[in-house]
Amino acid sequence: MSTRAFHDLHVAGHPLVLPNAWDYVSAALLVDAGFAAIGTTSLGVAAARGLPDGHGVSRRATVELAVLLASLPCLVTVDIEGGFSDDPGRVADVVEELAAAGVVGVNIEDGRAGGTLADPARQSGIIGAVKARVPDVFVNARVDNYWVGVDAEVGATMARVRRYVDAGADGVFVPGRLDAAEIEALVAATAAPLNVLYLPGGLDTGELAGLGVRRISTGSLLFRTAVAAAVRAATTVRDGGTPTGSAPGYADIQRLCDREVC
Template sequence: MDDATMIFRGLHDQERPFLLPNAWDVGSAIAFAAAGFPAIGTTSFGVNASGGRPDAGGASKEATLALVRRLRVLPVPISADIEDGYSDDPEEVGALVAGLGVAGVNLEDSAAGHLVDPSIPAAKIAAIKRAAPDVFVNARVDSYWYHEDTALSSVVARAQRYLEAGADGVFFPGEIEAAALEQLTASLPVPVNVLASPGVTLDDFAALGVRRVSTGSLPYRAAIDAAVAVAEAVRDGGDLPIATSYAVAQQRLLDFEARERAATADA
């Protein structure tokens, strides 16, 4: 197991949940790393949207693979959002993850906006663990996201199916009542991941047993809103926001470029 993978696993074993910011391009990932976040994930929505495509349906595959290959030179572990693995063939999914060179992946259990039979993602998880046993597999249960089969017993059963296949953690996106979330974390012997939620702090999540919180596509969507607000302020004579200077932003990119050159030379 390499250092990045060990570090990433260790981040799930803290008193407070570790916050995983989700990047959509190199620039956002560099900024998260510069801000001191100990690991960075990708967001399929942000990757798709920045390329002018709607989310899901496997549209993010090539862009995500290209992005992840570049982000591996950053000095922090990377976790890739690979939607449903971009294939119905478990062995293809396993081979894809083995070639990513990342510390973790998210694998969802839905397609075309609906839950799939749990045997399908379970087979993919098992294939990933055969091909890349050290990669932290975060099995995403989309029951609450798509409002399907949300009875607690059903949600737990899906999660347990993925744990039996080898998943290292479980991700429950969507709105979940605090009591239900507390029952979920108590029922599962692995780290539980949720999305950041308005008015809920990391300490609040810790009290419910959550060990990882992801920003999801929120930073991308907020960045788009902020960009529009800047243009509106210029148009309407409003106050302009304070931003990272051009010089600092440029230096971050130069440093990243140097890391890429060094990595290529060492290969």
Template structure:
């Protein structure tokens, strides 16, 4: 079953665009699958918030993998897991999420809000690929490049080339939503491009026309869900009415 899910996820990349709504727990994953998603991505930010901790450093490997395990168990479609920068031991982390049943991973090239040397991240990718080979899984490795999140994008394509050589399958560049930059990345990258979309970004059809292969939304759905919960609770506790709930 694990090998079949990995094969299905890889095949979905060959029929772009692959649209990946991001889940943060088993319930959200089921809702996303019921909406018609062919695959599901997790969001480390959403998983962190669901666990009551801050994103970017608050989540530990045990909690992250437990969330991944619950999400995979709740759905029948392939799941690709956000494992941040590997929680200190990329090979062990990837081995565990593969055992949990994931078909792909998202691995980022920053730590504590700063970019790491591309050679360091290439080593992480190679370690992830080694864990996948050892498990007999054709894992889809999405290499996240944070050059636009923590800088002006300098070196993005150079990093993509290094990561491709290390065994990455997809280039993920969050923080980019303007069409000209997206087109440059599509044209220059040796890997198919994953864009993190959301309000203010081009629509899925426009991104596909630009050549984007994979589209995810990061924590956007989680943020919207929690905003709804907060607004409904505030209305209930102040005016005692239910307009927010009736709007869903």
């Protein structure tokens, strides 16, 4: 699968709806459902291993999962938090390793543990180092002003967006609960594709497409929904009931994992 094909999925009016997986089977089921591109969720990857998200401690788990997902018939982009290091060269090492495995994109965030934001000049240096080392990888620069509640307004967010695009970012991701006017302003601020986070109760995919958004991520929603469904099923059985809804059969999961590494 080519990185050019991934770029081409970011279409104005027909945004890429990117589901975020947390393990091999969740990704394989999403591919079976017809998704041509799969992302990972750093929360799901970290939490499934008992690790906190956003603290730069899940590099090994992230790379191991990426290697597995790269074997699937889809395009894979990986959430690498802040890059697992503040050193631009070490972040570039991670992305180079992922690219060698077949990953076509990465998501690099400027939010930091403790609800702070990275210095934009330093973050630009990280993005530049990654693009210099692996120029074909789609770098999605996440701008966390709204997400962490620091300088959560369009002007400050635009300033970071422009710096990161100037540093080589291929797209920008602004998660958080933005209104239509804020999204329109961000779309107009850069030629790079704008990625937003789908939030239940917020703007739907059609509305976001109409505003010019070119990528819509589910983030940790699928992981959290799956965990909640598992707990509901368990408590229903415990309490004498029958879980509702359908689930893949044992044979279905075995089929997905019928590969040499299993």
